[in-house]
Amino acid sequence: GAGVSQTPSNKVTEKGKYVELRCDPISGHTALYWYRQSLGQGPEFLIYFQGTGAADDSGLPNDRFFAVRPEGSVSTLKIQRTERGDSAVYLCASSLSEATEQYFGPGTRLTVT
Amino acid sequence: GENVEQHPSTLSVQEGDSAVIKCTYSDSASNYFPWYKQELGKRPQLIIDIRSNVGEKKDQRIAVTLNKTAKHFSLHITETQPEDSAVYFCAPRGSNYQLIWGAGTKLIIKP
Numbered sequence: 001g002a003g004v005s006q007t008p009s010n011k012v013t014e015k016g017k018y019v020e021l022r023c024d025p026i027s028g029h030t031a032l033y034w035y036r037q038s039l040g041q042g043p044e045f046l047i048y049f050q051g052t053g054a055a056d057d058s059g060l061p062n063d064r065f066f067a068v069r070p071e072g073s074v075s076t077l078k079i080q081r082t083e084r085g086d087s088a089v090y091l092c093a094s095s096l097s098e099a100t101e102q103y104f105g106p107g108t109r110l111t112v113t
Numbered sequence: 114g115e116n117v118e119q120h121p122s123t124l125s126v127q128e129g130d131s132a133v134i135k136c137t138y139s140d141s142a143s144n145y146f147p148w149y150k151q152e153l154g155k156r157p158q159l160i161i162d163i164r165s166n167v168g169e170k171k172d173q174r175i176a177v178t179l180n181k182t183a184k185h186f187s188l189h190i191t192e193t194q195p196e197d198s199a200v201y202f203c204a205p206r207g208s209n210y211q212l213i214w215g216a217g218t219k220l221i222i223k224p
Contacts, residue, residue, distance in 0.1 A: 033211070042202050042214030043157065056209050091156065098210040101147070104156040 002026070004105035006092050012111045013082055021077040021108045025094030032075050033102060034067055035091040043091055049075060050098060082112045115140040115207045119215030127223050132193055134218045136203030137185040145206040146179055146186045151217075152199045160201075161188070190220075198222045 005024040013019050025032050031050055035043035045059040049069045057067070064082075069075040079086055089109050093102040116139040126132045136146075147162035163170045163177045163186065170177050176189040186205075190197055200219050204212035 031210070035212075040217075042204070042217050043212075044214070045211040048211060056211060058209075059211070099145070101159055101162065102212065104158070106156050 004092055004094050004103055006090075006105040006108050008108060009106065010109045010111075012113060015082060015084060015112055017082050019079050019082055019110065021079075021090050021110070023075045023077070023092030023094075023105060025073065025075070025092070026103060027073075029094035029096055029103075030072070031095045031098050031100075031102075032069060033093040033095075034075070034077050035093065037089045037091055037107070039088075046077070048098075055098075079110075082110075084112045086110060087112045115143070115205070115213040117203065117205060117213050117215045119203050119218055121218060122216065123219045123221070125221040125223060126193055128195060129192055132188075132190045132197070132220055134188045134201055134203070134220070135185060136187065136205070136215050137183075138203075138205045138213070139184065140205070140207050140213070141184065142208035143184075143205040146177065147204055147206075147212070148177060148188045149202045149204060150199045151202065157202060193220075193222050195222050195224065 007022045033048040034046040037043045047057040047067050052072045064080045067077045089107040091107045092105045095102045118137045144165040149157035150160045151157045161177050174191045179186040200217045202217050203215045
């Protein structure tokens with residue numbers, strides 16, 4: 001079956017602009033996670049959803065970052081007033097439930113110039 | 114919060130030899146311990162995992178061992194092959210379901 005997909009695969013934006021990153025989880029997976037991975041480092045947790053609600057958003061770095069999952073399937077990560085330090089690969093993962101294996105999408109490489 | 118350390122940061126082994134990567138964690142409530150493999154420019158892929166009621170799990174050339182008392186778990190790869198070259202991450206799951214990732218181990222297989 002189809003895996004986790006993310007769009008766009010690459011996004012280049014100017015400092016100060018607004019961006020949206022989209023994640024399509026595996027069908028039927030109720031849990032969805034966003035991570036951020038900087039070059040040479042492990043992924044860093046941002047937020048996770050159980051269904052439509054954000055169960056834990058403790059990893060969001062500041063209030064410029066926001067994520068939604070209105071229908072419990074597709075999720076959008078939104079970044080306002082982007083900064084050069086936001087440049088990273090943004091990874092999305094989904095799992096059947098909170099306690100099961102997480103499967104990752106290919107990521108969106110965000111570059112802020 | 115949870116602290117995860119992974120050693121070594123780089124490991125170079127001769128093709129056919131074994132490789133061992135160790136991960137230590139601090140959250141005693143952790144109950145799920147996966148290892149991910151990430152090739153350059155690709156997504157992390159789950160290669161093996163273990164849950165806290167099991168001490169060892171094996172899948173062909175890959176095995177994971179868990180010592181909950183000492184709070185560490187290790188990845189063992191035997192008969193290494195060139196395609197094993199990648200960065201490997203441990204990512205124990207904390208009590209709030211998020212994966213806490215180590216810094217990664219770059220495994221180099223020398224021909």
